Amino acid sequence: GAGVSQSPSNKVTEKGKDVELRCDPISGHTALYWYRQSLGQGLEFLIYFQGNSAPDKSGLPSDRFSAERTGGSVSTLTIQRTQQEDSAVYLCASSLALSVNSRRSYNEQFFGPGTRLTVL
Amino acid sequence: SQQGEEDPQALSIQEGENATMNCSYKTSINNLQWYRQNSGRGLVHLILIRSNEREKHSGRLRVTLDTSKKSSSLLITASRAADTASYFCATDENNYGQNFVFGPGTRLSVLP
Structure with missing residues (x-):
């Protein structure tokens, strides 16, 4: 079946412009994550959606970053007034629903190919 | 600071x-x-090991977990050129998988 898809694959923008990054998770996956990976670095958690619960926004680096998840499926990460330090690969991942007391392997994350954002 | 450090x-x-x-x-x-x-490319999940497990195998991969030392190891046996990649560990910081923290990764190069 189809995996996680992201668009665009590459985005070049000028400093100060707004950008929107899109993520289509695997059908049926209720958990969705956004990460950022700077060149040569590990992944930095940004935001997490789980079903209809309020998202965990604890990783968003500033109020210029926001994300939505409409209808429990597609998610959009928006960066307003982009800065050069926002340049990175933005990765989206999805996983099956969490069950806190379950011992199943429920939280393997499936990653999309990422969007490479370059802010000039 | 990073939770996982490779x-x-x-x-x-x-x-x-x-x-x-x-x-x-x-x-x-x-x-x-x-x-x-x-x-x-994007990340591919290799293996998950729970806190009550000490060792898991998957093909040529062997993962160990020592919770007393707060450390894990990934062993790839009989490496191939196709194993060349960056390898990341991720931990859930005892919050039931609500978010994962990734380390900076190990860049593995397998020379033919």
């Missing part, structure tokens, strides 16, 4: 040799995962 940062071996990568973390966890990232 060691070494870079590793270069000959095809056929074994590769061992280590991961250390700071707080208690429910599980630890290893991922692989080929250049220019």
Whole structure:
């Protein structure tokens, strides 16, 4: 079946412009994550959606970053007034629903190919 | 600071040799995962090991977990050129997988 898809694959923008990054998770996956990976670095958690619960926004680096998840499926990460330090690969991942007391392997994350954002 | 820290940062071996990568973390966890990232591509999940497990195998991969030392190791046996990638460990910081913290990764190069 189809995996996680992201668009665009590459985005070049000028400093100060707004950008929107899109993520289509695997059908049926209720958990969705956004990460950022700077060149040569590990992944930095940004935001997490789980079903209809309020998202965990604890990783968003500033109020210029926001994300939505409409209808429990597609998610959009928006960066307003982009800065050069926002340049990175933005990765989206999805996983099956969490069950806190379950011992199943429920939280393997499936990653999309990422969007490479370059802010000039 | 990063929860998971991989060691070494870079590793270069000959095809056929074994590769061992280590991961250390700071707080208690429910599980630890290893991922692989080929250049220019997304991450691929390799293996998950729970806090009550000590060792897991998957094909040529062997993962160990020592919760007393807060460390894990990933062993790739009989390495192949196709194993060349960056390997990341991720921990859930004892919050039931609500978010995962990834280390900076180990860049493995397997030379033919």
